[in-house]
Amino acid sequence: MEWRKRPTMEDVAKAAGVSKATVSRVLAGIESGSTPATAERVRQTALRLGYVVNSIAASLRSRQSFTIGLLLADVANPFFGGIASGVEARLSQTGYSVILGNTDNSLERERALVRVLVEKQIDGLIAATSAASAEHFREAQERGVQVVLVDSDVPGLEADTVTIDNLATAEAVVGHLLELGHRRIAIVTGPMDATFDRHRLEGYRRALGRHGIAYDEALVLRADLLAEGGERAVDRLLELAPRPTALFATNNMMTQGVLVGLRRAGLRIPDEISLVGFDDQDWYALCHPPLSAVLNPAHEMGHVAADRLLTRLAGRGERVEQPVEHLVLDAPLVLRASTAPPPQG
Amino acid sequence: MEWRKRPTMEDVAKAAGVSKATVSRVLAGIESGSTPATAERVRQTALRLGYVVNSIAASLRSRQSFTIGLLLADVANPFFGGIASGVEARLSQTGYSVILGNTDNSLERERALVRVLVEKQIDGLIAATSAASAEHFREAQERGVQVVLVDSDVPGLEADTVTIDNLATAEAVVGHLLELGHRRIAIVTGPMDATFDRHRLEGYRRALGRHGIAYDEALVLRADLLAEGGERAVDRLLELAPRPTALFATNNMMTQGVLVGLRRAGLRIPDEISLVGFDDQDWYALCHPPLSAVLNPAHEMGHVAADRLLTRLAGRGERVEQPVEHLVLDAPLVLRASTAPPPQG
DNA sequence: ATCCGGAATGAAATCGGTTTAGTAAATCGG
DNA sequence: CCGATTTACTAAACCGATTTCATTCCGGAT
Missing domain, CATH: 3.40.50.2300 (Response regulator)
Structure with missing residues (x-):
C-alpha cells in the first residue's frame, strides 16, 4: 500500500538545504537569525511540500500548549453559550484554542475534566460552573495553570474572577x-x-x-x-x-x-x-x-475573562506575581411589562 | 528560587525501582507484562509523588491526540449549543476532548480554524457550519482526520453526515x-x-x-x-x-x-x-x-455525530475502509397556535 | 594583513512519553 | 533433566518540534 507520509520539518530542511533549526526560526517568524533570502526560500519549500507544523511536538519542547480549558455547567443553556462565544471570540484572535468541558453541575465530572485538562497541559482555565469546591482548581494552579472564574466565585481559591454584583x-x-x-x-x-x-x-x-x-x-x-x-x-x-x-x-x-x-x-x-x-x-x-x-452580560463576561487570562499568561515569568483581580460588570435591570402594583384585596 | 518540578514518568520509575517502560505499561492499564505486585507498587508510587501523565508527550509518540475538533457557526445560538452538548456528552464518556471553534459564518475563519486544528493533530472533526467549500475539509482528511458533518452537507466531500430530511x-x-x-x-x-x-x-x-x-x-x-x-x-x-x-x-x-x-x-x-x-x-x-x-433535534444530532466519529476512529487500521454513512434523523413538526386558515377577503 | 564582533547557520540535546527489540529467569512438555 | 516457550522486565530508539551552544562567515577597524 502506498502511503505518503506527511512532511516534517526535517523534510523541509533537507529540501531547502538548511538545518531544522533554521526552518524552525523562519517559520516561527523570528526576524534575526536568517537572511531574508533564506527565509523566503524556506517558506517557499514549506509551502511546496504542503508542510504543516505539528503543534504537539512544538508544545512538548516549548512547554506551552496555546490551549486553554473552558468549563461550563451546561453548554446547551444560552447563558453559557454566550460565555463560550465571548471566550472564543477573544482567544482565537490570538492563536489559542479552547477545549470545552461540560460539567452538567456534577462536581465529580468537573474534577475528572480538570484532571484531563491538566494532563493535556492547558496553559489556562476558565470556569463557569457552580462548584463549591476549590481543591481541584488549586491542584491545577499548582501545576502551572492560570485559572479565571466566571459568573461564580469559589471561596478559598486565589483566582481572578469576572462576575456581576x-x-x-x-x-x-x-x-x-x-x-x-x-x-x-x-x-x-x-x-x-x-x-x-x-x-x-x-x-x-x-x-x-x-x-x-x-x-x-x-x-x-x-x-x-x-x-x-x-x-x-x-x-x-x-x-x-x-x-x-x-x-x-x-x-x-x-x-x-x-x-x-x-x-x-x-x-x-x-x-x-x-x-x-x-x-x-x-x-x-x-x-x-x-x-x-x-x-x-454573558458574552462580555466571557470576553473579559479571556482577556484577563491572556494578560496573565503574557505576564508569566515576570519577577513579581500579579495580584488576583475581581472584575465586576454591570447587569442592568431591563423593565418590560411583567411587573405592576399588587392586586387589590 | 526554589521550584519543585512536577514529577515525570522517569521519576516514578526510579522511585519504584523499575524502568519507564514498565511504568508506562502499568499506567496504561496493560495487564500483561507485569506482576500484579509490581503494578500495584508502581501505582502507589505514582500516587505518592502526585504524578500526572503528560498527554502531549504521549500523543507525540503514539500519534493519537484523543482530541477532536468541533466547528460551529455560532455557539451562542442555542441550536448549536445543543449540538455541542450532544457531542460533548458522547465524547467525554470515552476520554476524548473537544476543541471548540466558532466560525461566525465566515469561511475564512473556518479555514483558519481547520488549519489550527490539524496542526494540533486532532483525530477527528465534527462540523456544523454552512460552509459551501469542501477543500479545507478534504485537506484535513488527507492528513488523517476523520470528518463528520452535522446539520449541513458539503457537496463534493466524501464524509459522514448527520442531518434531518x-x-x-x-x-x-x-x-x-x-x-x-x-x-x-x-x-x-x-x-x-x-x-x-x-x-x-x-x-x-x-x-x-x-x-x-x-x-x-x-x-x-x-x-x-x-x-x-x-x-x-x-x-x-x-x-x-x-x-x-x-x-x-x-x-x-x-x-x-x-x-x-x-x-x-x-x-x-x-x-x-x-x-x-x-x-x-x-x-x-x-x-x-x-x-x-x-x-x-440538535442534541441528538450531536450525539449521533460523535458516536459515528467514535466508531470510525475505532475502525481505523482495518483492512477495508468503511463507507461513508448519511444518517437522517426525525424532525417532527410541532403544532401549537400560530397557524390558522387565512383571513377572509 | 590581521584581528574582532556580530550575524547566519548547523549539530546536538531536549521535552516526556510509547514502542520495539532484546535479555534473563521462570515455566512447560516429554 | 533438557530444550523450548513464555513471562517480566529493561535499554534504547523514536515521535517532531524548540533551544542551546558552537562554528563559520563576513565586513570593518587597527
Missing part, C-alpha cells in the same frame, strides 16, 4: 417590586452551592430589610437551576397563603420554568402576580407579557 | 399551510450557501407544485440566518401585494426576528398571518401565540 442586582430587583407596593415577594433560587446563588438571596434579604419587611423562609423556593425546578417552585408557591404577589426567578432556566408553571396555573401576569426573571434573553420580549429581567 | 420537513410544513387554505405563502431563507438552506426551499417549492400553485420568486425572502435578517424580511413582506397570508421562517434566529418584526408591524398571528418557525425552542410555547415549529 449579584447582591446589588438582586437588591435592585426586589427594591423595584417593593416600590410597586408588593409586600409578599417570593424568590426562586438554586441549591445555594454557588456564590451567585447565595448573593442573589442575600440581596433579596437586604432589600426586604431596608424596607422593614420581615424575611420569611417560606417565600424562598429552593430549586435546581433548571426549568423543571422553576415549574415545581410555582406549585409550591400556589400553596402559600396568602399567596405572594410577586416572584423573582434567579436564572434563565428557572425563569422559563416559572413561566410555564404560571401559565399552567392560569395566573395572569402582572395582574395577579408580578414576575422578574434573570439572564435576560431575546425572547423575554416576545412572551406574553414581555418579561422584565436582569441582563446578565 | 430538510426537504421532506419543509414540504410537510408548507403542506400543512396549504391544507389550511393558504395560497400565498412566503418563506424566509438564508443565503443559500448551505444544503439545509437549499433543501428547505426545495421542499417549499415541491409542496407548492404538488398543490398546483405557481412558484413566485417574490415570496422568497432571502436573509442572513440571524434575527436581524428575519426582522428585515418582514419589512419586505409588508410591501408585497397582495400580502402573503402565511410565513415560514427556516431557522431559529430568523424565526425570532420575524416575530419581532411582525409584532412591530402590529400583524396579529394567526388571524392576519400564519407563522411556522424552525429549530423548535422551549420558549416558542411561551410566546403569544404559542408558535408552531419544526423540532430540529
Whole structure:
C-alpha cells in the first residue's frame, strides 16, 4: 500500500538545504537569525511540500500548549453559550484554542475534566460552573495553570474572577417590586452551592430589610437551576397563603420554568402576580407579557475573562506575581411589562 | 528560587525501582507484562509523588491526540449549543476532548480554524457550519482526520453526515399551510450557501407544485440566518401585494426576528398571518401565540455525530475502509397556535 | 594583513512519553 | 533433566518540534 507520509520539518530542511533549526526560526517568524533570502526560500519549500507544523511536538519542547480549558455547567443553556462565544471570540484572535468541558453541575465530572485538562497541559482555565469546591482548581494552579472564574466565585481559591454584583442586582430587583407596593415577594433560587446563588438571596434579604419587611423562609423556593425546578417552585408557591404577589426567578432556566408553571396555573401576569426573571434573553420580549429581567452580560463576561487570562499568561515569568483581580460588570435591570402594583384585596 | 518540578514518568520509575517502560505499561492499564505486585507498587508510587501523565508527550509518540475538533457557526445560538452538548456528552464518556471553534459564518475563519486544528493533530472533526467549500475539509482528511458533518452537507466531500430530511420537513410544513387554505405563502431563507438552506426551499417549492400553485420568486425572502435578517424580511413582506397570508421562517434566529418584526408591524398571528418557525425552542410555547415549529433535534444530532466519529476512529487500521454513512434523523413538526386558515377577503 | 564582533547557520540535546527489540529467569512438555 | 516457550522486565530508539551552544562567515577597524 502506498502511503505518503506527511512532511516534517526535517523534510523541509533537507529540501531547502538548511538545518531544522533554521526552518524552525523562519517559520516561527523570528526576524534575526536568517537572511531574508533564506527565509523566503524556506517558506517557499514549506509551502511546496504542503508542510504543516505539528503543534504537539512544538508544545512538548516549548512547554506551552496555546490551549486553554473552558468549563461550563451546561453548554446547551444560552447563558453559557454566550460565555463560550465571548471566550472564543477573544482567544482565537490570538492563536489559542479552547477545549470545552461540560460539567452538567456534577462536581465529580468537573474534577475528572480538570484532571484531563491538566494532563493535556492547558496553559489556562476558565470556569463557569457552580462548584463549591476549590481543591481541584488549586491542584491545577499548582501545576502551572492560570485559572479565571466566571459568573461564580469559589471561596478559598486565589483566582481572578469576572462576575456581576449579584447582591446589588438582586437588591435592585426586589427594591423595584417593593416600590410597586408588593409586600409578599417570593424568590426562586438554586441549591445555594454557588456564590451567585447565595448573593442573589442575600440581596433579596437586604432589600426586604431596608424596607422593614420581615424575611420569611417560606417565600424562598429552593430549586435546581433548571426549568423543571422553576415549574415545581410555582406549585409550591400556589400553596402559600396568602399567596405572594410577586416572584423573582434567579436564572434563565428557572425563569422559563416559572413561566410555564404560571401559565399552567392560569395566573395572569402582572395582574395577579408580578414576575422578574434573570439572564435576560431575546425572547423575554416576545412572551406574553414581555418579561422584565436582569441582563446578565454573558458574552462580555466571557470576553473579559479571556482577556484577563491572556494578560496573565503574557505576564508569566515576570519577577513579581500579579495580584488576583475581581472584575465586576454591570447587569442592568431591563423593565418590560411583567411587573405592576399588587392586586387589590 | 526554589521550584519543585512536577514529577515525570522517569521519576516514578526510579522511585519504584523499575524502568519507564514498565511504568508506562502499568499506567496504561496493560495487564500483561507485569506482576500484579509490581503494578500495584508502581501505582502507589505514582500516587505518592502526585504524578500526572503528560498527554502531549504521549500523543507525540503514539500519534493519537484523543482530541477532536468541533466547528460551529455560532455557539451562542442555542441550536448549536445543543449540538455541542450532544457531542460533548458522547465524547467525554470515552476520554476524548473537544476543541471548540466558532466560525461566525465566515469561511475564512473556518479555514483558519481547520488549519489550527490539524496542526494540533486532532483525530477527528465534527462540523456544523454552512460552509459551501469542501477543500479545507478534504485537506484535513488527507492528513488523517476523520470528518463528520452535522446539520449541513458539503457537496463534493466524501464524509459522514448527520442531518434531518430538510426537504421532506419543509414540504410537510408548507403542506400543512396549504391544507389550511393558504395560497400565498412566503418563506424566509438564508443565503443559500448551505444544503439545509437549499433543501428547505426545495421542499417549499415541491409542496407548492404538488398543490398546483405557481412558484413566485417574490415570496422568497432571502436573509442572513440571524434575527436581524428575519426582522428585515418582514419589512419586505409588508410591501408585497397582495400580502402573503402565511410565513415560514427556516431557522431559529430568523424565526425570532420575524416575530419581532411582525409584532412591530402590529400583524396579529394567526388571524392576519400564519407563522411556522424552525429549530423548535422551549420558549416558542411561551410566546403569544404559542408558535408552531419544526423540532430540529440538535442534541441528538450531536450525539449521533460523535458516536459515528467514535466508531470510525475505532475502525481505523482495518483492512477495508468503511463507507461513508448519511444518517437522517426525525424532525417532527410541532403544532401549537400560530397557524390558522387565512383571513377572509 | 590581521584581528574582532556580530550575524547566519548547523549539530546536538531536549521535552516526556510509547514502542520495539532484546535479555534473563521462570515455566512447560516429554 | 533438557530444550523450548513464555513471562517480566529493561535499554534504547523514536515521535517532531524548540533551544542551546558552537562554528563559520563576513565586513570593518587597527
